[in-house]
Amino acid sequence: MSSRKQNRHSIRLSEYDYSQTGMYFVTICTQDKACLFGHVINGEMVLNEMGNIVQDEWLRIETIWSNVKCGAFVIMPNHFHGIVIITKTVGVIHELPPQMTVKQRCNMLLPKIIGRFKMQTSKQINLIRGISGQKLWQRNYYEHIVRDEGDYLRIYEYINNNPLRWELDSLHPRNLWGGS
Numbered sequence: 001m002s003s004r005k006q007n008r009h010s011i012r013l014s015e016y017d018y019s020q021t022g023m024y025f026v027t028i029c030t031q032d033k034a035c036l037f038g039h040v041i042n043g044e045m046v047l048n049e050m051g052n053i054v055q056d057e058w059l060r061i062e063t064i065w066s067n068v069k070c071g072a073f074v075i076m077p078n079h080f081h082g083i084v085i086i087t088k089t090v091g092v093i094h095e096l097p098p099q100m101t102v103k104q105r106c107n108m109l110l111p112k113i114i115g116r117f118k119m120q121t122s123k124q125i126n127l128i129r130g131i132s133g134q135k136l137w138q139r140n141y142y143e144h145i146v147r148d149e150g151d152y153l154r155i156y157e158y159i160n161n162n163p164l165r166w167e168l169d170s171l172h173p174r175n176l177w178g179g180s
Contacts, residue, residue, distance in 0.1 A: 023071065023146035024084045024110055025155045028118065031135040033176055035077035036125070040166040050125045051075050057121045058082060061113055068113060072159045079171050081159050083146065084113060114141055 030036055037051030047055060054075050061070055061084070071083030086109060122136040146152050166172055 027142040
């Protein structure tokens, strides 16, 4: 194990159990921000075969976990935004230690959901691309705990309007690398 990997810090709240009932807004980016899932045309995202795999796997989450619902989501050319709703608490760590171990974090529901989603989409998309073992997604993901109705409505609007704002999006290739 390299020292670089050992020094990585979690971006999750250290005192929060991500198995609790609630809504979580997640953003997952492709490795190197590669545009793989389709194109935005006239403010609408048009999915290709790989984008359809991402959509199918996202919707499959509800069939795997009976206590989880998928809220609003959007698949963009090089990233994904979605709301995960945990409807029933299962396996919550009731007495949170001051510093959770990696194993305790990995056993939380939200990381399990995202980990499986990333693994399944990677396997299927790498088959289409004719490559094996390549990273499809960046190592981590962004997560935000939805705190109230106003927060939810802002996130919902952001998700729904994401394709309309693609040209201005910080993840648009032209904005990432100054391309034309």
